[in-house]
Amino acid sequence: MVKLTKQKWIAVLIAVCALVSLCATNTFALEKKEILVDQYLETFDNGSYAVVTVYQDANQMRNGTISGHKDYSYYDGGLAWNFTVYGTFTSNGKCTAASYGVTVHNNVWYCASGRAWPDGNSASASGTMRRGTDNVEIYPSVTLYCSPNGSLS
Known part of the structure; x- marks a missing residue:
């Protein structure tokens, strides 16, 4: 198991949030207008x-x-x-x-x-x-x- 420092955990969390936000934005862009x-x-x-x-x-x-x-x-x-x-x-x-x-x-x-x-x-x-x-x-x-x-x- 890889040990992550507090700074690396924060970086991973920010990256995951950015990815989720990007996916949500693309989903909303596909809404029917x-x-x-x-x-x-x-x-x-x-x-x-x-x-x-x-x-x-x-x-x-x-x-x-x-x-x-x-x-x-x-x-x-x-x-x-x-x-x-x-x-x-x-x-x-x-x-x-x-x-x-x-x-x-x-x-x-x-x-x-x-x-x-x-x-x-x-x-x-x-x-x-x-x-x-x-x-x-x-x-x-x-x-x-x-x-x-x-x-x-």
């Missing part, structure tokens, strides 16, 4: 509303692809759920992949069904969100478009 493209409001007769937001990945032209998503955030006395379509497009706007995701914020709601599909220059998703207390259903339908020049909407 998003650009807010558009946002609008839909209101309903019952007082509920939805905020629809389009995001484009900041690293959009990686490998010649453009990626983004469109969130449909439904508010019913507070944020109830998000229904999201994700799309990947070629640099000229053709959709190559589509998927969807659901995040429930108010546990009286749940996703009864959903599906996503690519179609030309769009990624679409639709589903059924059901409120378990009274079986009220909302049918979100979300489409993310990509123009031939690579702009999402």
